[in-house]
Amino acid sequence: MNRNDLAKIIFETSHLTGEFLLRSGKISNEYFDKYLFEANPDILKHIATNMSELIPSDCEVLAGLEMGGIPIATSISLHTGLPCAFIRKNAKDYGTRKVNEGADIAGKKIVIIEDVITSGGQVILSAEDLRKAGGHILCCICVINRQQGGSEALQEAGIPLISLFTMEELKQS
Numbered sequence: 193m194n195r196n197d198l199a200k201i202i203f204e205t206s207h208l209t210g211e212f213l214l215r216s217g218k219i220s221n222e223y224f225d226k227y228l229f230e231a232n233p234d235i236l237k238h239i240a241t242n243m244s245e246l247i248p249s250d251c252e253v254l255a256g257l258e259m260g261g262i263p264i265a266t267s268i269s270l271h272t273g274l275p276c277a278f279i280r281k282n283a284k285d286y287g288t289r290k291v292n293e294g295a296d297i298a299g300k301k302i303v304i305i306e307d308v309i310t311s312g313g314q315v316i317l318s319a320e321d322l323r324k325a326g327g328h329i330l331c332c333i334c335v336i337n338r339q340q341g342g343s344e345a346l347q348e349a350g351i352p353l354i355s356l357f358t359m360e361e362l363k364q365s
Contacts, residue, residue, distance in 0.1 A: 240267035260307035312342035
């Protein structure tokens with residue numbers, strides 16, 4: 193599937209209209225329900241193939257953010273052979289009580305994997321947790337950049353953002 197076809201199918205599968213409260217606290221009249229494309233193995237496979245091409249060559253670990261970044265990171269891992277860490281929003285209060293699960297991140301060069309970026313807030317918080325655990329953030333790669341300030345906020349936090357698609361690109365597909 194070429195990039196244009198992938199954009200079209202992601203848009204057709206996941207773009208919803210109505211009134212939606214975003215994580216950023218803003219209200220939007222459109223929403224990308226990422227779980228609709230993440231739950232489709234054919235679409236997810238093509239997303240992983242395309243995102244794999246964006247991974248810097250010196251990446252050592254993919255860090256999938258809870259919850260939407262985890263299936264994408266896992267799919268990219270299957271495609272590239274890179275190990276994954278799964279990053280919680282908050283540490284569990286039982287078991288290992290860790291924020292990051294899976295691959296060891298201490299001293300490793302990490303690419304954060306996310307589904308949709310709006311404000312970038314969760315990526316910034318999770319990057320702080322990864323850095324405290326000894327990880328070195330190379331960048332964040334997302335499927336969809338909603339182009340609502342997230343790229344700028346991440347840049348200010350020292351996290352370059354690479355997006356497979358922008359909201360504008362998906363709307364034009």
